[in-house]
Structures are given as structure tokens and as C-alpha cells.
Amino acid sequence: MNTQAELKKHHQLIKKIRRFFDNQGLIEVQTRHLLDYPTTDVYIDSIKTQVNKAFKPELKYLHTSPELEMKKLLANGSGDIYQICQVFRDNEQGQHNFNEFMILEYYRLGFNIHALMDDITNLLKTLGFNQPTTRLSYAQAFKKFAHIDILNTDFDKLKKIAKSHDLYADFEWIEDLQILLFTDLCEPKLKTLPLCFIYDYPKNQSALANTQGQIAHRFEMYLWGIEVANGYEELQHANDYQNCFKHDIDKRATLGKPLVEMDKDFLSVLQKPLPQCSGVAVGIERLALNLLK
Amino acid sequence: MANYSTSQFKNGLKLMLGGNPCSIISNEIRKPGKGQASNRVKLKDLITGKILDKTFKSGESLEGADVMELDLQYIYNDGNTWNFMDPNSFEQYAIDDATIGDARGYLVEQDMCVVTLWNNNPIAVAPPNHVVLEVVDTDPGLKGDSASTGGKPATMNTGIVVQVPLFINIGDKIRVDTRTNEYTSRA
DSSP, rough: OOOOHHHHHHOOOOOOOHHHHHHHTTOOOOOOOOSSSOOOTOBBOOOEEEEEEEOOOOEEEEEOOOOOHHHHHHHOOSEEEEEEEEOOOBSSOOTTTOOOOEEHHHHEETOOOOHHHHHHHHHHHTTTEEEEOEEEEEEHHHHHHHHOOOGGOOOOHHHHHHHHHHHHOSSSSHHHHHHIIIIIIIIIGGGGSSSEEEEEEEGGGGGTTTTTTTEEEEEEEETTTTTEEEEEEEEHHHHHHHHHHHHHHHHHHHTTTTOOOOOHHHHTTTTTTOSSSSEEEEEEEHHHHHHOO | OOEEGGGOOOTTTTEEETTTEEEEEEEEEESSSSSSEEEEEEEEEEEOOOOOHHHHHHOOOOEEEOEEEEEEEEEEEOOOOOOOOTTOOOOOEEEHHHHHHGGGGGOOOOOEEEEEEETEEEEEOOOOSSEEEEEEEEOOOTTTTOOOOOOEEEEETTTTTEEEOOOOOOEEEEEEETTTTTTEEEO
């Protein structure tokens, strides 16, 4: 159990975060945690549960992120919004991963990812963080830490590089190999950096972010080498989302993972496109642990 | 030998890597917000003693290494090999100079050592943490000096040199910490 001092500290942190957003006029929202559809994300599994067993059994899924529900609000004209909530994920493993954790998720209209990175940096400052900030594009990080031209190295060449580092290389998708190489060659170097943003990911790691040429407008934020936040310049149109969901569902099938359906309600709400905006999810526990190291 | 998947990795597990048997020292699972999990593993190469940092894709599997650790008694050196005996089975193992390595300075007849076997061949010998050695050469001792400042080098009966207090003389038996090569007390 937490001590009273720990509870107070956490309370203060949450209050400061709320004040930061309230002062800028964002609306705090609460979206449903119990959903009709599981996530399609290839490497995230929803926790499913059966409800109404007594009269009309139905499967529901705990949300793994409030993203799609918040995007429905954005498409409906909510304007800038934020949410602080618990999220739930199955099959999580690792020293920093749990089945339940707290997320801060927020969206800013008209922001690109650089404006959003500026905004989070300001948030961290109001929370007491005053260390230097580093920003590296994904390509710069690979060049600097691994001497690899990641955007212009094809799959076969990348497999050879992986083998030369004694790494598993028998991947079916280039993005999985890129991620393994990043974990092995780049991420350990981020441990000495207090705050580091890695941005502009290769297009095939776009997730739900806008792409431009070879790159996707996405960033990840690391505190002392620990991944704390994930931000996107958001896709706006239903058909773009549908393509992403389909790609993920096909990939899940190939990997032998449980089959999932895409969220049709979301796609129908998005017939009215999302306004141009950027959004980010921040792991609150990881933030609290690594902010004032 | 069986294969082990990353989900079975734990400290002390022995695996084959680059043709050498290795032992897992630490295993950290890294699951990115987007993308598949991987295991960042620190291993010790049991042949070279080198520490390796490796990243494995989660689900990848590696061949286990047939490595055993035995408590064996050091019995004698015949000029070519160092000979050990299993006090339970009386089975003997002859180990060459290269495998003995730095342990040679701490091998005392009758002492129990931990011998690592790979495919039944000795690959490493760990002496006890403390051994009793005899001083065969050192500068004359200073009367009245207790374990105070400074010290002097002393050569042991096994050939190694240990820093000892000034009052230690030739013929004295001393206790040495084999992990740090430091004098701990008079024996």
C-alpha cells in the first residue's frame, strides 16, 4: 500500500497536470473504458470480458487506450481535449509494463508534432523538470548511434546488418527488424539523455500517424532511456483508418494472434473527418518515476 | 540439448551462443508502446569469461548448453595437468594449464573447488573464496608493527604475490581472498 506521503505526491502531480491543461482551455473528458471492439494493434492485446451472463451474454473489451473514443469526440467538434485514466492490456511483460496503468492522453488542434513536443516539454517544466532536451529524428539516431542510413537501407541489406550484429533477422516485415535494431543499437544510448524525443519514424512504422514521403509524423519521448510517451500527427479520414486497421488485422492473422474486428462505429463517426490535430499518450507512472531522477 | 525460448530465460540458464556455452546474468524484457517485445540479455561466455550484451526477439529460441558445476577436490599436479577428484564417485578429472587460468595461484591440495564442465569437459575452475597459503619470500618483518599502515609484497608457495602487513614473515601461513587477491588474516 502507498503511504500518505506517496498519495499526496501523486495527487499533487495529477493536480499540476490538470492545471497545465485547464489554463490552456482544454476540456477534460471521460470516455468509456468498456468497449465493443478490441484494439487492432498488432502487439497490444485487449482484455476481454463477458457481461450480462444472466440474460444476454455479450463480449466486451477493456480499453487499451482512450484514443478511438477521444477521436470520436474530436470528429464531433470537441476542440482540444485531455483525459487522465487507467488503461488495461493483456499479455504485458517487462520491468516497466503492467496489465493496468495510468495514461494521460491529449489532443491539440492545429498542432504539428514539433508544436506538440514543445508543449510536452513545457508540461514537464511545470512539473519541475529542468534538464536539457535532445531531439533526434529516427534517421539521425540511427546514423549517430549505429552508422546506419535507416531510411535508405532495404530489407535484405538490413537483414545482413542484423546478422553482423548477431541479431535475429528472419522477419517478414521490415518494421519489426527496424524496431529490433533500434532496441539493440540505439535505445541503450538514450539512457544518458535526461529527455530525448525521437521523431519522424519510417513510413512503415506509421501506426495511425500522417505520412509524408518516406516518413511518418510520429514521435516517442524518452526519459533517461525509458519510453514515456508516444505522439502522432493524426490521420483525419475514415478510409485511412480503415486501411491501417486492415493492415494490422492481416498482420495479426499471419502471426497467429487472436483475430479481431475493426471498430465500425468509429469508422462511421469518422465519416466526418477529424480536424487537423496532434495527440499524445503519456504513461503517468513512468513519468512520475523518471521525471525527477 | 533442449532449446529454450525467451519466455524461459532466467538468470543462470546456460545457452549456446557463437559456439560457446554462456550463462545468463540478467534478462530485461523490453516491450515498446508500438512494436514487438524483445529481451535484452546480459550473458557471460563461460570459455572466454567475456560479458556479452545481446538482444533477442521475443519468442526466439536458443540451444541449451550442457553445462554442469561439480564440487571437486584438488589432489595434485603431475607437472602436466592439474588433477581433481569427485569425493563421492572417486572419478578423476585432469585439467590443463589453459583451463586452470588464474585459479592456479590459489590451488591447495585437498581444497574443494567448483569445476564447470561443458559436454563433460572441464572449462573453468573456481577456487574457494578463501584459501590458506604459505609465504615463501618477503622482506624481513618489523617487530612491534601490528596491522597498521602500508604493507609489503610477499610471494606465496603457489607463486602468486600478495600484499601483506609488515609483521608477516617467511614461513607464515596466511588466509587470502581469492576474488580480490587480498590478505585477510594470519591462518
